[in-house]
Amino acid sequence: xxxLHNRRWILHRRPEGLVTLADIELREExxxxxxxxxxxxxxxxxxxxxxxxxxxxxxxxxxxSIPLGEVVRSTSxxxxxxxxxPAFKAxxxxxxxxxxxxxxxASGDQLMPVQPLxxxxxxxxxxxxxxxxxxxYFGLLEKGRPQPGETVLxxxxxxxxxxxxxxxxxxKGCRAVGIAGSEEKCRWIVDELGFDAAINYRTSAxxxxxxxxxxxxxxxxxxxxxxxxxxxxxxxxxxxxxRIVFCGAISGYNSQQPVPGPYNFWQILAxxxxxxxxxxxxxxxxxxxxxxxxxxxxxxxxxxxxxxVVDGLEHCLDTFNLLFEGANNGKLIVRIxxxxxxxxxSGLRRDQxxxxxxxxxxxxxxxxxx
Numbered sequence: 001x002x003x004l005h006n007r008r009w010i011l012h013r014r015p016e017g018l019v020t021l022a023d024i025e026l027r028e029e030x031x032x033x034x035x036x037x038x039x040x041x042x043x044x045x046x047x048x049x050x051x052x053x054x055x056x057x058x059x060x061x062x063x064x065s066i067p068l069g070e071v072v073r074s075t076s077x078x079x080x081x082x083x084x085x086p087a088f089k090a091x092x093x094x095x096x097x098x099x100x101x102x103x104x105x106a107s108g109d110q111l112m113p114v115q116p117l118x119x120x121x122x123x124x125x126x127x128x129x130x131x132x133x134x135x136x137y138f139g140l141l142e143k144g145r146p147q148p149g150e151t152v153l154x155x156x157x158x159x160x161x162x163x164x165x166x167x168x169x170x171x172k173g174c175r176a177v178g179i180a181g182s183e184e185k186c187r188w189i190v191d192e193l194g195f196d197a198a199i200n201y202r203t204s205a206x207x208x209x210x211x212x213x214x215x216x217x218x219x220x221x222x223x224x225x226x227x228x229x230x231x232x233x234x235x236x237x238x239x240x241x242x243r244i245v246f247c248g249a250i251s252g253y254n255s256q257q258p259v260p261g262p263y264n265f266w267q268i269l270a271x272x273x274x275x276x277x278x279x280x281x282x283x284x285x286x287x288x289x290x291x292x293x294x295x296x297x298x299x300x301x302x303x304x305x306x307x308x309v310v311d312g313l314e315h316c317l318d319t320f321n322l323l324f325e326g327a328n329n330g331k332l333i334v335r336i337x338x339x340x341x342x343x344x345x346s347g348l349r350r351d352q353x354x355x356x357x358x359x360x361x362x363x364x365x366x367x368x369x370x
Contacts, residue, residue: 008100021317045078045333135247244274
């Protein structure tokens with residue numbers, strides 16, 4: 001494999017605001033050699049997530065900052081080409097935290113083998129069976145602790161995680177209310193996902209009032225994906241002993257100035273609220289349990305999910321910035337279709353996948369683009 005060259009997106013400057021080509025660049029580098037315990041993976045799919053923006057900064061986070069001069073970190077799924085680790089052999093599929101690159105060399109101890117069932121697409125393990133689905137599952141059920149009859153409010157409700165949180169809340173007998181950024185997204189989460197109500201934060205003159213109108217009995221669980229002004233408004237609508245699940249704060253990831261704390265934070269005391277952050281990696285030992293349950297819900301047609309797959313490693317940056325423009329529609333994934341030697345420009349494709357039923361989830365071996 002020494003003759004292969006590897007295309008890699010390299011971080012060479014800490015971004016200020018949206019990430020641009022002044023911050024990262026696509027380079028072609030010789031592929032390194034494997035050490036004992038390492039595995040060579042040809043990446044098929046790359047996960048595009050808001051957290052990557054935080055890793056590019058030098059702010060303290062749950063993972064170290066990406067060092068300047070190193071590949072942009074992300075979760076990837078690919079095929080094992082060569083293995084110096086006893087748990088993997090050539091032809092296996094594996095998921096791990098690697099990078100925006102054609103090939104990854106990783107410690108086998110930091111990879112998870114995956115085996116799709118017949119008819120399941122590989123990239124499900126970056127979406128519905130991956131961090132997205134498992135974050136929604138463990139975040140809501142373990143930290144939100146929803147009880148039948150309670151109201152669950154979800155921000156970024158049309159996003160990859162939020163859309164699943166609302167559906168799981170409904171499965172647990174709760175009223176699910178979502179906050180999203182367009183009328184189209186609001187219609188989707190109500191008409192197709194089964195949310196009880198949706199709030200367009202962009203057109204609401206007073207978000208607190210809009211939440212109170214949609215949650216007349218108050219909010220028992222708030223699943224927060226955005227922070228900022230949306231969190232501030234939600235804090236004023238909480239019931240006594242409510243739970244806030246702090247999953248993300250995308251509203252502040254591109255901020256160039258210190259982000260002030262919630263002005264209404266005192267409601268945590270006033271309403272005796274529990275606020276907890278969590279990392280899905282803390283539940284690694286329970287991943288099989290969660291995947292089995294999510295797979296069952298999917299097979300029974302009880303949950304819906306969307307993937308938005310973009311072709312070409314060269315389009316990672318454009319795809320990533322869709323997250324911060326609110327232009328994505330479902331879980332964002334980049335598909336690497338060609339070997340490095342065959343790389344080339346093919347315009348950005350924004351393929352939308354909507355696996356709404358068991359039939360479409362289990363029968364599709366190719367994506368259906370809309």
